[in-house]
Amino acid sequence: MKPKRQKGNFHQTITPLLFLLPNMVIFVLFIIVPAFQGLRMSFMRWGIFTDPKFVGIANFKELLGDSVFWVTFRNTLVYSVSVVLLLVVVSLILALLLKRNSLMGEKIFRAVFYIPSLLSMIAVGIAWRFVLGDEMGVLNHVVRSFGGDGINWLTDGRLAMTSVILVSGWALSGYYMVIFISGLQAIPTDLYEAARIDGSTPWKTFWLVTLPLLKSTVLVVVVLSTIASFKAYELIFAMTKGGPGYATKFIVQQVYQVAFMEDRMGYASAMSIVLMVVIGVFTAMQFVFSGKDQGYE
């Protein structure tokens, strides 16, 4: 009474589709259908209480000459690239230090590093304003008590971008640390044993054993953090409101402002389509660079 099946063969169609079904149904109904509506809207002139009017590619044309959009575009790129690099390095270091249950209090430390990702982004923004504020910040309070002048963490354009990047790293390292730790668990322990017996140094072991086997996890972290940082908005808004001037204003904030303040839903849709395409290109590049051993193609 066994169903007909090629033995030992992973080529099947019905079973995997059944496994995928619940997810796909929800995706289609609540994300993909609305997303196509968004795509359609990017070719319309449309306010929230007015009827959409088809305008062809006028929105995209306008985008080309919109200097504010391109400033936010550049800011988003600078921010995303820096945050992704920072996150990968810091969270991997944390994961390597805290993966073994051999240090005293490791459990507590893991929880400590994870706490920032538990805070709502609004709370994070508030907490760091207490730390970095020009007049009311703790750091400047310390600087001044040593006779300094205070540092314009959030008031100076370039420093504000740096502060926002570092705080994002602070807020999210714990999250990616958890992903790295679970990835490290999949590496068979006998490989480490063998490397140790061969007299390999920890440094060499990391490059020759850990990193190659961690590749699929690195890809996860890079892809997820890239997508998340391109969409980042709440934390930055809570800290700087996009300022000073346009120094930390990102695409999503601009999309929000155009959509809900200026009531130009079509133009905002066009902006977010561009954002999606950019994220898509970055993600595709990451998959291509990660190579064939990921099981694609």
Add this chain to the structure above:
Amino acid sequence: MKKLVLVLSVLLLATIQLFAAGAQEKASQEEVTLSVMWFNDANESDVFMDTIADYLAENPHVKIDMQVVAFSDYEQKLKLMISGGNPPDVARVTNNHLAALISSLEPIEGYVDDVKAVETQFMPASVAFAKDDKGILRAYPTEATANGMIVNKTAFDNAGIDVAKLSETWTWDQWEEAARKVIAANDKIKYGLAVDFTPHRFSTLMFQMGGRFMNSEQSAMQFNNPGTLAAIEMFKRYHDTGLIPKSVWLGSENPAELFQAGIVASHIGGSWNINTYNQNVKDFEWIVVHNPKGAIVSSVPGGKFIASFKDSKNKEEAQRLMAVFSDKTHNEQYCRDTFNLSARVDSEVQYPSNSEDFARFQIDLTKTPAFTANEWKHPVVNKVSTYIREQVVEVLIGNISAQEAVKRVDERAATFF
């Protein structure tokens, strides 16, 4: 794992129980349930419920379903509900919301005997906000707000300045002179002035310097005018000479916090700050003063309103409730308990304290020209207000000139006409 599953399922069961109980409660009520949407600065939703408690007692068939939504997402949520075809029956709105939403509100006319009589009960600026472009009243004014200056009286005293008296006639030059003396006389005071990081508060300076947003027919933006330019340049000069801390408009630090910490001599905020400062300031004495004179003396009016929507399900009952809530007795109670200025002309609110401070705001409000409200209710001014704020900051940073900023604003606004 098992223990954990057990704990989680107990939690879950407990919650389901709670829901079941809630559902039964709901089934027993029939008649009319008004959905009310509110946002809170402090505890206004509670005060609202207390204020209408007598009405609900007399009308047992009316029940209230209250939802409080955070202000930052309030407008967006309302827009979602309206465009989705199920707006609440009653909503609290600000003058900014009215600029964006007024066309979807239900007119008051038809639910009251004489709408003109209703209009005369409220301050002209508030009525201006509540009317659509055809002059139809679509909301009841509740509280009025006024922008204005609050000062650290202790610091002025230390400099030997009787600030209350001086402010009765002072000009911006006199204010500056006084502020510099205050900074010199107090170790802790570092700055003369903090201005809220909003275009609305900036417009206080703008109107005082004789500036405006639009031309007088409101047919186009005319941010490019001598008064507005003077205001931006004055604002920049105060930043450059250290009279205003850069951290507010450039670093988005909260000016109310700086004032509470006692490091700025004066704060341009508004009538709502009385409530906060009353609770939080314990280290020094503060008072509300009259606005310094530039070209004119001016405050900026604003306020809160209560309205029902065209697509609301229970319009009749909603309008009845709103009318009662806005009458003299209820309005006075509400404004007293929320510590706000009333939008009614005939109100005599008995505040538990700070009545002199409220009076000063009220006096400056009466001196304020009517076009200030009419400009702020214009949809285009609202749409470009964030852009205006950004351009002012660009000037403060030194990226562009004031000339360039006003030109950009006018160009941007032109696309909306």
Add this chain to the structure above:
Amino acid sequence: MSKKSSYIVLVQYVVIVAFALGTLFPVMWVALSSFKPQSELFRIPMTLFPAHWTVENYRNALGQGDFLVYFSNTVFVAVVATGITVLINIMSGYALAKYIFPGRNVIFFIMIATLMIPLQVIMIAIFLQLKRFGMLNSLWGIIIPPSATPTGIFLARQYMVNLPDSMIESARLDGAKEITIFARIIIPLSKPIIATIAIFSFMWRWNDYLWPLIVITDNRKQTVQQALANFVGQLQINWSNLLAMTTISIIPVIFVFLAFQRFFMVGITAGSVKG
């Protein structure tokens, strides 16, 4: 050798403790400030510890609105949604990792692509869709639509790709049903990733603000995060309530993290330490 390794441990400790202190500082500032009376919050010179400890802020925050209801709503949503999310994500991840079928890569990339859509922009369309399915103002409207998380699928797939094929093959040779293989072999082997997805999902649901904002139109169905956001007004911020409520809202998630973390450490304890 042992001297050298204890030296390494010391360095590791210094690094970790330094990181930990830096990490905790802003959080501690929030937590300790929540015990300060309002008038102390913005006082200069500022102090880390309250000069006068008070629990008044907690009393006020908990007294405003119906905190118990918000809390139980949030627990309900977070627990049920996490259960559903873990199950359907693991299923999808497995299908994408261990079967070869036409359209596999397309489905996978579409799922990843949905991550890239900024939700704020399609909110109106989502709202209309929820209305069509009668999910407005219902906790199920918060639970179901966001439960198909691309992140979860991605994590599950990347983890399961590394699981050995041989075990699945031999089970098939023994005539095991596909669902049995999934339940008996794949799930036990995937405990670390299940724990990871569960933690992420729980935490995300606990902190989610956008979906409740779209779906809920009734105070009795609000979640903790909504109540939290209500403390930030148009003109005033209720700092003390906000700080107190934030502090309270973190605590449950920390416990869930502590409870789950031994599951994602499972591989190691089974292998090296005990062995």
